[in-house]
Amino acid sequence: MQNSQTSDALLVSNYIKGDEYALELLIKKHKQSIYGFIFSKVRDRDVTEDIFQDAFIKVIKTLKKGKYNEEGKFLPWVMRISHNLVIDYFRKNNRMPKFDNSGDFNIFSVISDGALNAEKVIIKEQVQKDVRRLIEELPEDQKEVLMMRMYQDMSFKEISERTGVSINTALGRMRYALINMRKVIEKHNIILTN
Numbered sequence: 001m002q003n004s005q006t007s008d009a010l011l012v013s014n015y016i017k018g019d020e021y022a023l024e025l026l027i028k029k030h031k032q033s034i035y036g037f038i039f040s041k042v043r044d045r046d047v048t049e050d051i052f053q054d055a056f057i058k059v060i061k062t063l064k065k066g067k068y069n070e071e072g073k074f075l076p077w078v079m080r081i082s083h084n085l086v087i088d089y090f091r092k093n094n095r096m097p098k099f100d101n102s103g104d105f106n107i108f109s110v111i112s113d114g115a116l117n118a119e120k121v122i123i124k125e126q127v128q129k130d131v132r133r134l135i136e137e138l139p140e141d142q143k144e145v146l147m148m149r150m151y152q153d154m155s156f157k158e159i160s161e162r163t164g165v166s167i168n169t170a171l172g173r174m175r176y177a178l179i180n181m182r183k184v185i186e187k188h189n190i191i192l193t194n
Helices: 008-016 020-042 045-064 074-092 117-136 140-151 156-163 167-188
Strands: none
Touching: 008 020, 008 045, 008 074, 020 045, 020 074, 045 074, 117 140, 117 167, 140 156, 140 167, 156 167
16 A cells, blocks of 8 residues: 555554554655644754654654544644644743744744645634734833734834824834834743744
């Protein structure tokens, strides 16, 4: 049987019954998607390799305990495990995804891989909620500039005209808004990735 025609559910079932080769086929089949997903977040080959290995150690332990019940959803399940391991990695190393300090602030520049669209949408919505909560904590003048820039896509010239302050003042408020958001993120150890 060719591996492309063998369903994940069948391979998982065969592995649980003792067919070690079935796991090898599953890893080969999904390595590129999972590896690419992890690498897109951590941007380091060694770390990616470690997280990939850890993900499959968890997969093996779960399968051996007979606790796997995501019938037909093997890849999304492994992606979730990988995503959680990436978050653990960032937490353990106190590393936060960096914000760009220029005016072109876009929290979603990190979301670029094509895998797992449904899960990505859910995570993106959660990140948007987290970002909105962070924005609510900003002083009013900074919040106003940030909202105009991020959600209304206004230029700093337009913001300056709308708010009646100079372009430099608008830029300054945006800069302080980002600095303050970063402080809140670090204080609460918030992870803004998907």
